[in-house]
Amino acid sequence: MKAISYASYGGPEVLELTEMPEPRVGPDSVLVKVRAAAVNPVDWKCREGYLDQILAPVFPVVPGWDVSGVVVRPGAAVPEFAVGDEVIGYVREDFLSRGTFAEYVAAPVRALARKPRNLSFEEAAGLPLAGLTAYQVLYRVLRVKRGDTVLVHAAAGGVGSIAVQLAAHLGARVLGTASERNHDFVRSLGGEPVAYGDGLAERLRELAPAGVDAVFDSVGGDALKASATALASEGRLASIADPAVVEYGGGYWFVRPDPQDLGHLSELAEQGVVSVHVSEAFPLERAADAHRLNQEGRTRGKIVVTVDAGTADGAADEGR
Secondary structure: EEEEEOOOOOOOOEEEEEEEOOOOOOOOEOOOOEEEEEOOOHHHHHHOOOOOOEEEEEEEEEEOOOOEEEEEEEOOOOOOOOOEEHHHHHOOEEEEOOOOOOOOEEEEHHHHHEEEOOOOOHHOOEEEEEEEEHHHHHHHHOOOOOEEEEEEEEEEHHHHHHHHHHHHHOOEEEEEEOOOHHHHHHHOOEEEEEEEOOHHHHHHHHHHHOOEEEEEEEOOOOOHHHHHHHHEEEEEEEEEOHHHHHHHEEEOOOOOOOOHHHHHHHHHHOOOOOOEEEEEEHHHHHHHHHHHHHHOOOOOOEEEEEEOOOOOOHHHHHEE
């Protein structure tokens, strides 16, 4: 099969289009024919070696954790899915090697859910990691409820845009930091845009004089510090970007695969509660360009890599 891989840590230039063996499928896994894979900041951070202490690489590494595609063959112990089912997944292991930037991926059943029928494969690929992150922080860590005032940082990004929609669905008033060019986009998601930069704490106090009830931080640093000063007396603070959040009495969260959470997100997407904005889609062979664009950090919504639907049909026809 064709796959994007890298044989050593480095910049986007280490990504190469290569031929690799089709992955083997264990009893608890599913062979998925990839239609699209989303790009996330963690992908380039892994590629550059920043997560080496927690995710050991087995080179060559195929990057990518998000996927949408079609089941080619379920494992022997997987009654949940059948050949032809359309699925999405957050396919993460405890090491780096077998990612989703490929024509096929062997995905553990614990990482999969059915694809929302109303989303394209490109849109659906952007849901798992970003959606699970937003869902788990809002529902489990911050315990957002109706009537809360919630601050979401980077509200126009992949995680933030979904977090705004979910928090609004829960009945919260949502403030979202974003650059001026994305303010209308944040409004369309159900949030009230707030400008980044100097004076953030003062702007937040003007909008919420009694303080915000919950803060979802995905930026860290000065934004996290300003957020802590804007909290109500019993406010909750969570970060996915800066472990220093614990110094402010908050919690740090690293998303994990969960088929029930992902299934609920798929249902919410089908109900029109959650949408995924795809800013740009690149063909598999241009994965390096997709990484470069994501690394700039100014993306609205998601960047995805697509795999030609007509490629590698041989394996599917053989029912492997």
